Amino acid sequence: MAASRIEEIAMRAEDIMTREVVTVRPETPVGELARLFSDRGISGAPVVDAEGTLLGVVTETDLMRRIAAPTDAKPGWLGGLFHDPADLARRYARSHGRTAQDVMTPEPMTLGPDVPIARVAKLLEEKDIRRVPIVAAGRLLGVVSRADLLKAVLDAPAPEAPPEAADDAAIRAELARRLRQQPWVDRHFLHASVRHGHVTFSGFARSPAVVQGLRALAEGVPGVREVSLDLAPPPPFMLGMP
Template sequence: MKVSDAMTRQVATIAPRANISDAMRLMLRTHISGLPVVDRKGMLVGILTEGDLMRRGELGTEQKHPRWLSFLMGPGRLAREYVDSHGCTVEEVMTPEVITIHREAPLAEAVNLMEERQIRRIPVVHQGRLEGILSRADLMRAALSRTPGLVSADTSDATISERIAMEFDSQSWAPRTTAHADVRRGVVHLHGVIVNDAMRDALRVLVENIPGVIRVEDELTTVEPMSGQIVSLPPDRQAGLS
């Protein structure tokens, strides 16, 4: 998927010279935590987030430093902090350096940026002009739209088996030679040997995502690869030993 497949195109924005109180009201009214700041030409010039509004003089939460640290910081940085906490316009408080992405970029690239920079949203721009925004909520909506739904009852066991085999072949972690799946009336029985519980969970999830699967029966045996010792047996065999 590309960024354009998931992004929100109708985006609430604010002008640089807007009053900071108006920006707060807009954020509260629209239930958003970040406002792109756009000039008259539609060019993105910054972003105003909840984080930019935490240290405010109105709240008494502005930065306060010991005298020795204030001396080391110097008047320039202290003056910048004062503007951040007491500024009356958006451009005085906003973050001017904005991480952006292009609409044609792979969605995976956007997710990597969100994780690396620990941000919740990325403005989508083209030649500096704002075209939309991609948020974590947009990612959830995109994932939900791709979630397999209910399928018709005529999905054959052969088709399900073929799709499972294809998924096995596409995953480097899958135990192609030691585990296999039998499909009976939409119920998938997983047989064979695996080396850890993470692989067990992954196989179950892989099968659950195949259209037409009604239920997954775990009949796998976990074996410690170095010693060959059996770590866990399928539930039915465990019951027989108890």
């Protein structure tokens, strides 16, 4: 999802989170977790106590680690020199444990209910995770997943185009602002013109990725109807220029 698009949506985590979340108790047996995941078609669940306090998160990966646990072979003397006994003990408990509390990831990454959804999206992308628990005072309120974010983007109204009389001027100003924000844009080698909502880039682009990025950037500007790219690779003498 385009960052510029989601940043325009004035919503917070509590507005899009899934509130009816499947949770498990810390004493839930591993076998029961596997059946629950299979029956409900889910890949993970928060672990909470009787008061709803979030203790951790257990996922399919945790269960697979338990199923595929290595044999209990004693590490060699060289391996023992480079391993922390406490870390080895934690790994053993997670790969051999019998309950959710044993195999879960404790103290998972969380966000508060008032966090803007743009920040939620950034966290999921940077940490390469599929969902994040939303908590307040330690208690689980819900979960925001990638699917929740996608739905928020699809359901949000499209941004209004600039007034007809100021179309090209407004587009040109917004396009220039967005170009200045991107470190990969070679503005000294690039010219952008706007006519009746049609953006044309001419000049030089260092790579196909830059060309693709310019198209995506221009298409995200409100009022843009079409994008043309008349760009060529820079000549060798320009490659070393700042």
